[in-house]
Amino acid sequence: MGLEPFTPGDAIFEDEDILRDSHQPETLLEREDELKEYQSALQPIINGARPRNIFLYGQTGVGKTVATDMIIDRLQIDQEKIDNLDIHAVNIICKNLTTSYQVAVKLANRFRSKDERLPPTGYPPDTVYEFLWEHLKEIDSTHVLLILDEIDAVGEDDNILYELPRCNDNGNVPPEMTKVGVIGISNNFTFREQLSARVTDSLCDEEIHFPPYDSDQLRSILRQRAKRAFIDDVLEDDVIPLTAAIAGQESGSARQALKLLFKAGDIARSDGAESVDESHVREAEPLIKEGKVKSELQSLPAQSHVTLYALLRLHAKDELPAKTGKIYEEYKKATSHFEAEEKTDRTIRNRLNQLSLKGFLSVDEKNMGARGGSYYVYQFGVRPKLIQNVLENLDRVEI
Numbered sequence: 001m002g003l004e005p006f007t008p009g010d011a012i013f014e015d016e017d018i019l020r021d022s023h024q025p026e027t028l029l030e031r032e033d034e035l036k037e038y039q040s041a042l043q044p045i046i047n048g049a050r051p052r053n054i055f056l057y058g059q060t061g062v063g064k065t066v067a068t069d070m071i072i073d074r075l076q077i078d079q080e081k082i083d084n085l086d087i088h089a090v091n092i093i094c095k096n097l098t099t100s101y102q103v104a105v106k107l108a109n110r111f112r113s114k115d116e117r118l119p120p121t122g123y124p125p126d127t128v129y130e131f132l133w134e135h136l137k138e139i140d141s142t143h144v145l146l147i148l149d150e151i152d153a154v155g156e157d158d159n160i161l162y163e164l165p166r167c168n169d170n171g172n173v174p175p176e177m178t179k180v181g182v183i184g185i186s187n188n189f190t191f192r193e194q195l196s197a198r199v200t201d202s203l204c205d206e207e208i209h210f211p212p213y214d215s216d217q218l219r220s221i222l223r224q225r226a227k228r229a230f231i232d233d234v235l236e237d238d239v240i241p242l243t244a245a246i247a248g249q250e251s252g253s254a255r256q257a258l259k260l261l262f263k264a265g266d267i268a269r270s271d272g273a274e275s276v277d278e279s280h281v282r283e284a285e286p287l288i289k290e291g292k293v294k295s296e297l298q299s300l301p302a303q304s305h306v307t308l309y310a311l312l313r314l315h316a317k318d319e320l321p322a323k324t325g326k327i328y329e330e331y332k333k334a335t336s337h338f339e340a341e342e343k344t345d346r347t348i349r350n351r352l353n354q355l356s357l358k359g360f361l362s363v364d365e366k367n368m369g370a371r372g373g374s375y376y377v378y379q380f381g382v383r384p385k386l387i388q389n390v391l392e393n394l395d396r397v398e399i
């Protein structure tokens with residue numbers, strides 16, 4: 001029937017789940033200084049004092065989430081031995097929550113039972129904050145730590161980062177009832193600069209930066225994981241150094257390094273190879289890159305998706321590269337497909353510029369000859385098929 005039978009057995013992986021993102025390593029390597037800083041920022045809690053608010057930032061894949069999980073676990077264990085201390089930690093991932101309101105609702109719901117959940121819209125924002133203060137006051141703990149991971153999604157709508165960290169100060173939640181601390185975690189480097197001054201003042205008692213890993217650090221992180229993930233001796237000697245070098249140069253992300261190592265192993269396994277070697281890593285590299293581009297494409301704002309769709313239409317008619325005006329005409333038609341609001345051509349000019357900066361489009365400047373002046377033409381900077389795939393899966397639009 002053309003299909004190979006499924007047979008158990010794996011000549012490469014001992015336990016491939018160890019390479020997954022969700023796997024928590026036993027120890028966090030190469031982050032001693034950052035962990036020390038993190039722990040000392042939390043020390044006041046253990047002393048029974050009010051928590052300091054913490055802002056943790058660094059690009060994706062540098063260990064922010066895993067470090068936080070480990071430290072909170074540790075805190076929960078150690079507090080058991082201390083009288084009159086009861087720390088309650090609430091951790092939410094704010095990815096896709098683009099307003100403070102949405103974050104407040106998600107947070108409030110963590111204190112509410114299933115049949116009391118707040119709907120995503122419908123309440124005045126003040127009411128949602130009121131609910132939150134009530135929950136925080138009522139909880140039977142001395143301390144509450146609110147961990148807002150990937151908080152950069154809220155962008156400029158950062159009111160919650162003002163309200164939460166100061167709820168003890170302004171009496172919304174009297175510290176005698178519950179001492180509240182906020183840990184805001186951001187993947188986005190520029191988010192820190194964007195924060196309004198009042199937010200910086202209340203949230204950033206402590207700022208902790210997680211820098212990207214260099215190749216040496218990635219090598220030791222990969223070694224630790226590979227030991228249990230792969231069958232003994234199936235990794236050729238140059239595989240980890242090469243994987244670490246590629247990821248170190250490109251992103252400094254442990255997540256990317258682990259993905260690349262997994263993919264190399266996966267390719268070796270499908271090839272029926274007895275070991276994983278350099279060629280498997282080389283083959284895996286473009287696939288991982290493409291995956292990264294895809295996820296970046298997915299997370300673009302809706303108006304960028306509409307703009308890209310317009311370019312796809314022009315591409316289908318063989319009309320790329322195209323001038324801004326032409327793209328804008330096509331964009332206007334595209335808005336109805338997406339049921340999107342129609343923005344001005346200035347906004348779309350901006351979008352085109354953003355998309356070029358990110359490398360999804362490439363731009364050329366054309367001179368108008370004797371008349372002087374110049375204009376821009378755009379075309380795709382990545383394979384159009386890739387963009388089409390992403391858009392199709394995203395909005396189920398027929399393209």
Ligand SMILES: Nc1ncnc2c1ncn2[C@@H]1O[C@H](COP(=O)(O)OP(=O)(O)O)[C@@H](O)[C@H]1O
Nearest residue numbers: 021025028029060061062063064065066254255
């Ligand atoms: N220092 C480290 N030691 C071991 N594994 C790490 C380390 N840093 C990151 N990782 C692993 O890399 C992946 C990404 O880490 P994560 O904490 O999710 O990154 P971030 O939250 O900064 O995006 C996870 O699988 C994590 O276990």
Ligand SMILES: [Mg+2]
Nearest residue numbers: 064065066149
């Ligand atoms: Mg994270």
